[in-house]
Structures are given as structure tokens and as C-alpha cells.
Amino acid sequence: MAIGRNNWLFAGSLRAGKRAAAIMSLIHSARMNGHEPHAYLRDVLERLPTRPANRIEELLLHRWTAPTTNP
Secondary structure, three states, X not given: OHHHHHHHOOOOOHHHXXXXXXXXXXXXXXXXXXXXXXXXXXXXXXXXXXXXXXXXXXXXXXXXXXXXXXX
């Protein structure tokens, strides 16, 4: 995080810096909830476009469950 802090000074703009902070918060929150961040983001971004609006809350970090894979 300390190295990143210096690198984020050069994110390009204030808006880009805020986006980077949001992504880092999401990744850290996934870890805190016991999820692998890449798996969470991949699954959510794949399911989000077809998810009905009344079922979006299932994709929140504290409710998300990893999809099961069949061997």
C-alpha cells in the first residue's frame, strides 16, 4: 500500500485517482470477507448484465457465494 500511495499521485487526474481508490477498496473488502478478489470480480462482472434489478443484492460482498464448478 505504501508504494501504491506514491504511484497513485500520478493516476492522471483526480477522477482516475478516485476510481483507483474505489477498485482498491473493493479488492480489500473482498479479502476481508474471505473471498478471492479476482474470482469475485470476474463472477460479478459476468453476471451483472443479465441480473434482474431486484436480485442485485445477491452480488454484494457479504452475500456473494462463489459459483460451484462441476468436474
